[in-house]
Amino acid sequence: MQWYDTGVLGMLFVVLLVLFILYNIYRTEHKKKDLYIRRIPGLNAIDDAIGRSTEMGRPVLMVPGIGTLNAISVQALSIFAHITKAAAQFGTPIRICLADAAVYTVAQEIIRDVYQQQGLIDRYDTDSVRFLTDRQFAFAAGVSGLILREKVAAAFFLGEWYAESLIFAETANSIGAIQIAGSTEKSQTPFFIAACDYVLIGDEFYAASAYLTRQPILVGSLVGQDWAKIAMAACVLFGFLVNSAQRLPETDMHRVPLKDGAPEVWSQLSDDQKADLETAETWAKGEKANATEDTGLYRLFNPFYSKEDLTVKRAKKPSGAAGATE
């Protein structure tokens, strides 16, 4: 069964998921038809939270976590742009606190653009977007101080959060601020659920911009994600059935780590090669029930190296030409 024993299938599956997303973006853009997105309470509460801040005359606080400039931060800033748009219209002050200088620069641009697009650039306060520090607990202390001093009426904690999440949430709770939170770190979600009024769980965080703006590209991307989820669920079901069937029979060959199965080959490898091939395996004889790693299904996603694959003969560069500048 060596013919399908390759890691390419895993990659092809990811390409399939990418195609699902791209196809649905294309489809939604050209169909011009509203697609249904289920109600997300946390996102419906955004307007209430801003309204409350406006009535109380207190600022709206937004924090995108302590992550660097990545897809999570950009998504958080995308949601904050929507919140800022509403806050700008009502003249509600905003505070965006950041722990990463790169995110700070991007946030400043986005927030200024929002005020500009609304024709309210005179209401834009350059101090509303603040870089505090890139040190985790110093940032937690800084934001907690700001929450208590400025008595924020609404707090949005959306992004990449770690141990500091509960410090923020409980401090904001102590002054009675309405809190909407969401983290891509699943270990922090329970803390937010315990302490905040509304929580975006898992991919609801990524669905937020599509939900709020209904832009065809974003909605199409969301539909593509749903297709991808269905494909993954189908794979799990298929895998469960096939793996169960493949584990039943006994075999006289099973896979073992290369270092145990072919010690004579292993001993001839350099340290670099050993590091590269630490997970390489070979076959060994022995009657026993099929282990998970012996099944064809497992091998679909875990490439098998034969002894021949491990020996790559290459010419050497001329003496003294070793390229490393390190």
Place this chain on the structure above:
Amino acid sequence: MNLLAQAAPNYNFWAAEPGSARLWIMILVSLLVGAGFYAALFYAPSRIRKPIVWTFTFAGGLFYVLYWAWPQPVSYHPDDIPNGFVENVGFWLHDALPRVADISNILTAFLLGLGIYSLLRIHTGRIVKRQADRGFSVVFFIAMLAILVFGYWDWSLREADTKGLLQDSANWQLANFGQNLLFDGFLQQMDSAMFSMIAFFILSAAYRAFRIRSVESTVLMASALILMVSLLTLVVTNWDSGVANLAKNVFHDSKADPATFQAGYLNWMKLSSIANWLKAYMQVPALRAVDWGIGLGALAMGLRLWLGLEKGGVSV
């Protein structure tokens, strides 16, 4: 194919010898080119700026996509000459990765400067305008200056200490004591103090969350209680042993043995079994489902950013 790669000889067009005049000229030229490029981008109209930014984003994304998708060279060694086209590209991607990461680090360093400028502007404004809580801004400036001076002073002394004398605190000077006091004495301790506060916050949050208000909160509280109690060795030992006794004495289960906690068909009643079942069959599948969603969301977001489809909230 050697653009960005660590090609032979050691010091090439992209890398000059440390301390050499050529290196300083390269730094100066790079700074001028960078500043010129930044100014051009700053003053360029939006319709021109966007395609330029997208081109760089796409090129950067394409590199990492290729790095992930292209077959990686098996048992790579910098002295080897790659065999054929596939290995050639694989070697190039492998060699170029640190250089691409360097570009990202340099950009981050510049952006940190902008972050510090933001801090200075806000705190200076607060002091000049005599706003409330301006005392905190004064403390900020004193702390920042002190840590900057002592940190750099200590670093330069340690750089000059080729014999490693400063490893022993008996040889320390004012700079070393100052740095130690500010970083280890103050900063680390204050970090730890903030971290330790989480324990109290967990207590207050859990108190609110675990009150019996609905069916869901009751199930949540019961599961939490079982998992918490299952971490107490004394309770688990007594409970499991009690189950084994029950199996042996009441149900006459011959397999039951209180000494080794084997309770036969009543095994599921053991506290550790219930806790493990909750973790393995309730918690793990739910977390994996959340992971799926997050992973797919990140994939879609990354794709939109890479292909320039994401407007980053600007057009909301």
